[in-house]
Amino acid sequence: MAIDLQQIGKRFRFYTNLKELEMDDLKSMTGSDEETLSNIIHGRNIVMDELVAIVKNFADLNPQWLIYGEGSMFKPMDENGHCHEPNKKDCLKKDKTAYLKQMKDMLIELEAAEIAKGHKPDVDALKAKLDQLRAAQ
Template structure:
């Protein structure tokens, strides 16, 4: 399966939006340059080594999803709500204000995946957003 750096950029932007991470936080977390991070987020030319160096800082991010669009965005969680690699809290925050934005991003990501012939697990993410909306009305 070919690696599509534009799709990786879209998925990484989606992930950072859900985690509410802005460029200054990403720079601090990764120790990377703004140019490299910007290239990854925009799906421009970058080295795979640069991507690996950045992604290793996000313990809850499923790299199979990031690179190939397969599976869930987040690594599996255990019964205590911790990621299987013992990092607590895969999501930084759950905020109702972001639901609409996330739904729009899911639609965009889904359309891009379908256009590329990929079959991402976007429906599961949509279901989780709908479930959250149902359980947290008008927050």
């Protein structure tokens, strides 16, 4: 299975935007420098050891999805469907219409790339989650 650095960057950018993580948040959470994080976000010059070390800091991020685009973006939540992370930024926020629109726009960009790679079911699942969040408001 080939690894596409630009796709990794798009998926990581999608995840960090969804979680509302800014560069300063990423630096403090991961201990990585801005250049390394920027390289990952933009899909260039990614050293896989650095990527793996960074991904370990995101308890809910599915590394299989990030690297290969397979499966769900998030690891399963607890048995009650709740985020079990103590840091509020580790849980999805569900109350911002503009925020959901931004995520939908990013999903459209990601969808085009994923469909080209044959991952339409994963994209459809993400769309359904965004629609559920929007309906819950």
